Amino acid sequence: MKASIIIIGDELLIGQVTDTNSGFLARSMAPYGWEVSNVRTIADDPDAIREAVRDALEESRVVLTTGGLGPTKDDITKSVLCEIFGGELREDPSVTENIKNVFRKRGIKLNELTAAQAWVPTSASVIQNPVGTAPVMWFETEGPRKSVLVAMPGVPFETEHVFTNAVLPRLLSRFPSPDVIVHRTVMVSDISESALAMRLSDWESALPPHLHLAYLPKPGLIRLRLDGHGHDEEQLKAEIDRETAKLIALLGDNFLYDGDATPAEILLRTLKAAGLTFATAESCTGGNIAHLITSVAGSSESMLGGVVSYSNDVKKKLLGVKADTLETLGAVSIPVVEQMAESACRATGADVAVATSGIAGPGGGTKQKPVGTVCIAATFRGQTVSDTFHFPGNRARVIDRASTTALLLAIRLLRNTNPSITK
């Protein structure tokens, strides 16, 4: 079953906003056998909307649109859809009621612009949006091959809420599907994409045609995704289980995790399985490692806290890094990050800690320590490992790579120190 997505908004085409809705919608539909064949990102422009809707309805039974439903003048999706599907714009009292409720909760007064959002095409059936003022509109085409177009608001929080709670259930009952797609992801580290592809070549070539392997490199990591298409979900899953076991055996020490998880999630699961607590001491990563960890729901079970020691003074005051180490070796040095990591454990009472100190750039580089030089340490009950890395790229990329590398260092340290800790 094919679906097409249309993302509407001038702000996306000048790159001021990054679209996350298409990814969310695709991820949500994939488990039910829906394949997104196309995402079109277009302007708030009547011609562009007309053309994209026409093409999408030709290629897919389901077309999902987001955006262009706001109360302001640049939001024209509704009137263009009304023109395409017929009927006229008319006030829907149930939408007016919903808008009033949303505004009551937010403690603000309804005004006439927002009230106009209750005007919907008579050709649409309305799905209420309990978390925003733009209603969801469900259109069906005439003729033998009935297709559905669902227009949703573009604010990601609203899109996610209305799709999960109302649109997806209705799509599933409208198009019951015999087809099934199964995805399985395995995480790999410390190997290049091409070296990995060569190692997996024989196994990959022997895969049956309904199984497909995709390489998804991320900074410091590769995700391998095995996709299977078929009719019998149980059989397909069993087949993918068997192939995944072969794959993991081929990966050897480069195998990181069976599943699609971030390094922070993998570390947290490792910590929880062993009943351990965690802390951070960050200089160049500036709080990003703590942020990645605490972004995971339930992280408070293992995460105690940390210190962002951006200035040398804070490294001394809050982490007790020795002044003479800082003076003789500089802040970006192995002894400094080792002291930081060990001190983070002492200061917070955590079992495990990581520390970073480096030059994220664009300034601050020297001949000896160019931009991208980062010292990283991980410590677990007195055993400390550390290394100096040279990451390519701009500031954001150096911070990203250093954070991932620190998390991977902690995962490997825990696994090597305590082999009973489950992968």
Next chain:
Amino acid sequence: MKASIIIIGDELLIGQVTDTNSGFLARSMAPYGWEVSNVRTIADDPDAIREAVRDALEESRVVLTTGGLGPTKDDITKSVLCEIFGGELREDPSVTENIKNVFRKRGIKLNELTAAQAWVPTSASVIQNPVGTAPVMWFETEGPRKSVLVAMPGVPFETEHVFTNAVLPRLLSRFPSPDVIVHRTVMVSDISESALAMRLSDWESALPPHLHLAYLPKPGLIRLRLDGHGHDEEQLKAEIDRETAKLIALLGDNFLYDGDATPAEILLRTLKAAGLTFATAESCTGGNIAHLITSVAGSSESMLGGVVSYSNDVKKKLLGVKADTLETLGAVSIPVVEQMAESACRATGADVAVATSGIAGPGGGTKQKPVGTVCIAATFRGQTVSDTFHFPGNRARVIDRASTTALLLAIRLLRNTNPSITK
């Protein structure tokens, strides 16, 4: 001048990876008068690539593609483009040399899969990629209306490097443009989108047809972008300056910043202008505020550091929050965040600090303090302001909103305390 973008990769259509390349390309081209009329996100599928390339070449003089150029079996873009533009795949020795260089820098050995990336269509002119192994391929169509298609690698770091340094300069000399587009953004806070639209309605309606206003709501903020199209850049800029001045006057206290900047950037500029230093004390935001600040290049001038006090124990140990305050009022309370903020200043020596403590969810909510309840404080040399907020949405959204709100609270505190600080 119209451009189309095609983003190629199965991983994008199942939502495993979020496309950031299209936004980057659009942002880079906009100042030179290029309008991106369409972004197509398609699978690693020959038919989809053929169709997208055909449609894009029909509508635009310049088509940019990213992705599908890797060394693995799922990367088929190159062979499909060879089929469309003619010629055959042949090894380009200069690309082989470049790949060897890239591998030498990374300290890994060349293997045959990577070596195959040096095979390029004879119909393409090659642009070397100094930061990766997939070369950039520049194709030109035959016939009277010559169009250009540039195929670039999909790893964002590589895309950004090759586009900025090689592709964009070549496009600008290939298509010298008489047209110019000017964008200007103004940041607004503490007002709803519809209330703002009503306030601006008369001014917006009086704008000449070549000027256009767009509303870009972000959590806790609205960006207003004024776009102008014309031939005379100086005249257009002067016109947009005049309209922006009127707009800022209409915004009154809701005016936050003249320019497109994140709250962290605005705070850092305010701090630098006044020669002040900054620190954080984060519970529920878990390091995100420190991360947002330290993501900005040059932040080390103002940012001293901070504490992520996720557990109550760390709040007491590292920030000296009083045990009886925690016991009687709970960690999510105004006195706790005020103590945290003031203590962050004392511990680091900073002039200004913010602190957060709240329930990011999904667990941990109570009837009195449901998920989304966040106490936030900002302090500047002994003057502390604080408030309790209720943010809607999931964990990521609560962390995001709380971080933005804390930064805005610090910006407003500095402006109100010291009116000499420039906006």
